[in-house]
Every structure is written in C-alpha cells, then in structure tokens.
Amino acid sequence: MTTAPLRKDAARNRERIVAVAREVVDEGTPLQLNDVARRVSMGVGTVYRHFPTAEALLETVAAPGLEALAAHGERALADEDPARALTGFLTRTVEAQVTDASLSAVSAAPTDALPRTTELKQNLSSVGRQLFRRALDADVVRADVTADDLVPLMCGVAYAANVHTAPAARAETARRYLAALLEGVLVDRVTP
Amino acid sequence: MTTAPLRKDAARNRERIVAVAREVVDEGTPLQLNDVARRVSMGVGTVYRHFPTAEALLETVAAPGLEALAAHGERALADEDPARALTGFLTRTVEAQVTDASLSAVSAAPTDALPRTTELKQNLSSVGRQLFRRALDADVVRADVTADDLVPLMCGVAYAANVHTAPAARAETARRYLAALLEGVLVDRVTP
Amino acid sequence: MTTAPLRKDAARNRERIVAVAREVVDEGTPLQLNDVARRVSMGVGTVYRHFPTAEALLETVAAPGLEALAAHGERALADEDPARALTGFLTRTVEAQVTDASLSAVSAAPTDALPRTTELKQNLSSVGRQLFRRALDADVVRADVTADDLVPLMCGVAYAANVHTAPAARAETARRYLAALLEGVLVDRVTP
Amino acid sequence: MTTAPLRKDAARNRERIVAVAREVVDEGTPLQLNDVARRVSMGVGTVYRHFPTAEALLETVAAPGLEALAAHGERALADEDPARALTGFLTRTVEAQVTDASLSAVSAAPTDALPRTTELKQNLSSVGRQLFRRALDADVVRADVTADDLVPLMCGVAYAANVHTAPAARAETARRYLAALLEGVLVDRVTP
C-alpha cells in the first residue's frame, strides 16, 4: 500500500476539494488553493494537506479525463479498421482537451507533480503508440510523423482551436483542425 | 507622423528599453515593466512613459518580426508556384513564432494594445489571405480550411512544436509539424 | 453572529489595528493600510485580511462614536422638552464630529464600505428624525428645514468650525456655530 | 512694478493655462499641473514657470470670482437696508462657493500660495466685516456671531449643501441652508 487509507471524513473532504476544483477549472478561473479552500469552506491547511501544490490538485482533477481517454483508446484497439481507430482516438483526445482545461494544461506540462499523473500520461501515450503502430503497419500513415508527435500535435490542435475562436465554436473547430491535420491541407501533387 | 519625433536621448532610451525587452522575451521571462526598468537602470516612470502597458512593449518588440513576415509574404506573391509560395510563407511564419516568443504571444492575443499592431496583423493576414486564394484558385488546397484558419493553425503548429521539445529542436520540429499539416498525416483512402 | 468568532490572538491583532488606526485618525494623518501595518508591525496582508479597504477600517474606527451618538439620542428621546432634546443631540453630534475626524468623514461619505456602518448611520438618522419630529410637533421648529437636512447641516457646522480655527478652539466654535444655526444669525424682522 | 511685464506670447500662454485650469476645476477633476500642461499642449516646465504649484494656479483661477464677490459687496454697502445688504452678499457668496470649486477650496485654505490671494481674501473679509458692522449697528444681528465667523460659516453652508445632495440641487440647497442659518432653525422661545 502506498498511502495509508484515508479516514472517512478525510476522504470526503478530499472529494469535495476535487469536485470544487473541477468547477473552478470549468469556470476558466486559475486554480488557487486559497480560493478552493474558501469555496469548500475548509482551512487552507486542509487543502494543502491533501494537495501540496496547485499542480497536484489540477492533475487530480485531470486524472479521470486521462483515464477515460486511455479507456477509449483501449476499446479502439479492438477496431478492425486501424485508420478509423486512430482517428476516433485522436478526435476524442482533442475534444477532451478543448472541453476540459485541466487536460490541455496537464498534457502540455513538461513535468508532473504526481507520479500517478506520469503513469496515466504514459498509459495514454502507450495506447496512442499502439494505435499509431497499427495504422503504420496498415500503411495508412505517412512516414514523417512518429508516435512521439501525437501528444504535441493534439495539444497544438486544441490550442489552435482556442485561438480567435468563440468558446462555443471551439469543439467543432478542433474537429475541423484535426481533420485538416489528418487529411492534409494541400492536395497531393502527383508527378505523372 | 502622428506623434512628435522623439528627442535624441529619449529615442535612445526608448531603443534601450525595447532592446532589453527583447532580451527578456528571448530569455523566456515574462515581460514586466518594473523588471525592464531595473535592467535598463531607468525609473519605472520612464518605461511607463514610453510604454503604458507590458502588452504595448511586447507588441513593439514583436513589430519588426511581424513586418519581416509580411515582407516575406509580399515577395512570395511573386512566386509563380502558388503551393510553393504559400508553403514558404507558412514555414517562415511558424519558424518565426517558434523562435520569437513575442510573435507567438502577439499572434494569438485576441486584442491589441497598439493600433500599429492591429495594422501589422491585418497586413500579415491580408498577405496570407492572398497567398491562400491563389493556392485555392490553383486547386492545390483542400476545401475545408479557409484563410481565416491560417493564423490559428500556425499558432497551433508553433505551440505543438514547443510541447515536450527541447528548445534547440523546436524550429526543426515546427517545420515537420507544418509539413504534416500540409500534406496530411493519413494516406488518402482511395475508394476504387 | 454572521462571522465566526475570531481566535483570541487574531482578535487582539484586530484590536491593535483599530487602536492604531484611531491614533492615525486623531493625528490627522490620512488612513493608509500600509502605514497602519507598519505601525502595528504586522504584514500588510494581515491588515488587509481584517479590513479590505481603508474605508472599512475608518468606518470601524468610527463605529463606537456613531453608537454613542445614537445612544445619546435615545436618551434624549426621554427628555420632556423637545427643543432641549433636539439641541442637546445636535450639540453632541457636532462636538463629536469636530473631535473625531473619522466621524465627520464617515458621516459625509455618500456610500459605506460596511453594512454595519449603513445600519449605524440609519439608526442615528432615525433618532434624529424622531427628535426632529417631536420638535416639529411642539412647534419649536421653523418649517423650511426637514429631518433630511440634519445630517448635512451638522456636517456643515463641524466643517465650518474647522475652517481657520485652531484645533483647541474647535469644539467651542462648533457649539457657537450650532447655536447660531439654531437661533438664527439675524434678528426677526417683525412687521407691525 | 512687482513683476516684469510678460512678453505677449508668454501672456497668451498664461491665459490659456488659466482658462484650461478653469475647465478642469469645473469638471470636478483634481487640478494637476501635468494634466493642465497636456491639455494646453505645453511642456510641464512652461506651466511650472507660470505657476510654481497647483495651489498657485488654483488661486489664480479663483481670483476673478473673489474679485466679483468683493465688488458685489462694495455695491451692497450702498444698500440702505443693512439686513438685505448682508443677506444678499452672503447669498452671493455661498452660491459662488457651491458653483465654483476653486472658491470653496481657496476660501477654506488656511494659507495662500500667492500674496495676491491673501490680498483678495482680505478685501472680501473687509467688505463682509463692514456689511456685518452695519447690520450690527442696525440691531439686526444677534450678538454671539462676529464678523470673523462669516467666512467659516459660509464655507460650512457650502459644504453642507454638497453633502448627500445631487449636484444639480446644490445651489438651491445652499440657499435654503443659508436662510436657515440666518433665520434660525428653532422658533424663539418667548418667555412670557
């Protein structure tokens, strides 16, 4: 056991903190531990006890999203059409990033506050990597992109969708930009 | 000229401020007027006199870069190959954004502090739009991207190149990502 | 109680802040939270935690004075002589304003920082209004002044007493000016 | 000659400064030499040359008003009815103070920046003193107010009219408050 099991009330506190942090993130408000403490009507100390830094809390907020993406990826691995599998996975990924600010922040962060986050990000990478390899094996991927580029590219697509775009239109824009990336902006120049 | 020409010494001070701000930006340090004042050994008031906000200073730092990009675009308009012209312009753009943090920040900003910046951004947009239209007319562009998407997409490519990439490799990565976007990640699925 | 009762030490700090603010006010120095923090040797943050604005602190400093005035007014309501009751109340009011800069400032302020202040000012108004009505009913008040004029007039009397008057003489001067206002500067012109 | 005669252009500059300062005062904006300089499109230095301090400029702005009041007082001295003369003068005075922020500020100020201001204030005092003495001699003034109280009392009336009163209603309110002061708020208690 890594951590001692939390006392029931402590566990409940922790959950309330995370729930409220989720709201803060969804509001687009920067995540501050003091702010969260006030919102959950707990002392700052309590919040700090559970989450040593704002990043740790943010990653905890992001975790279910990361898990869900990985789970989706796992299911996609069962898809017989490798292109469809990869496309579906990536679509889901950018949609999630555009919808959930904790995911875009955590995905793009160079370092993690929690080991658990690193683990989740690796799981996700791994699934992406497998989907990518299958697509490669099926010759549906051009050569000059590697599996390592998937995360940065998805972060970029999500970022692009936020630039000069009204919030309501971002999910749709993200889908369009992903499509552009997958299919290419330029028509193939066929040399006869 | 809208504003009275600056006195020689004032002009020199102004230039020193911009030069130091350039360094701050290149360092990756957030641009703060107090910090700049300390670095140039001037009173804060002097810096504030020249630049009422950090954004104004940042945009001033970015201006030459924006001009250079527009100039490049103008020259590209003379290129007889529309695809090459557009590609060259976009390559230059993402390289610049990845190399110069003021450009990525200013490009993605929804509002401008200086009218001059708005003007420069419009020039740049306009050039991009013309290059795009030519490419469209030459049937080298797929339909579902419009000229309005160029800026967001370039911001996204530059952003992607910064994610999980060592500084030294960013320019090269940006070029790769742009290529991926232009040519498409997936092979076209030809239905026979 | 609306707010949780303060911890003992916090309460002591709060009191020290108010006490020092009282001194600052009595000195005639403008009330600044930073200044108060320095004088009580606490971090600025502590002072800001207790009082979000200088106005809030000023009103807290003024509160006991406002309460005392209202209390005096309540007692005056028991006086059988309506003119004496009103006069006594008003005398007390201008004396207080002239003696305590927080009272004149808070009384004249168009808006309040603390709900408690609004409440206290309303109490005070209400008492004045009742005393005034009694005097009216007893026909000892001329018609062209209303209860709404009492506060402005008292502020004016206190202000007048501060103009070109040495501090030591101000209370006495305020009484004289109030008497002038009540009795009239001009002799009644009796038309036979 | 106290001061060397100004060169024509310097004199014109001076006048423009005063005119703009008048506007600033009428706007209710605090009078700042930098601000005035900008508005008249002159260097701050020029404004400082003409007016060493904001007070000096304010007093210069107030001067015509002070002169007009004194002039009115002089004419009032010719009035055969001493009560009417005094009343008219005081009415004019409070109206002026309520209408012109420079007059209330300069009147209440304990010290003057310009000798000229001291002189004007003395003239005005002197006229008031004479009107008051006449009224006294005619037995239309109660005893417990002296000529020295006139200025403070008028400042107080003007101040009272500004407390909790909408700008548009201030002149009328000031007149009412002056009437109250002159005639008394309380009915004379006649002991039979």
Next chain:
DNA sequence: CATGAATGAGCCTTCATTCAT
C-alpha cells in the same frame, strides 16, 4: 522662455506558503 523626458518614492494590492492553535 519653452520643452518634456526622466525620476523614483510611495501607494495599492495579491497570493503562495507556513505554523501556532
């Protein structure tokens, strides 16, 4: 005389973090 750039003290306010209770 006129200019206006430069100064920098000084005020306001926020926030991440600690630690006594």
Next chain:
DNA sequence: AATGAATGAAGGCTCATTCAT
C-alpha cells in the same frame, strides 16, 4: 487532522518635481 491567521515579497501604477536640451 483541521484550521485559518499571518506573512511579506512582489508586482502594478501614479504623480510632483527637476533639469538637460
């Protein structure tokens, strides 16, 4: 465990005044 008061560095900005040009 929980609390939340205290901290104080740090950043933002204004403005009266001076002085080199």
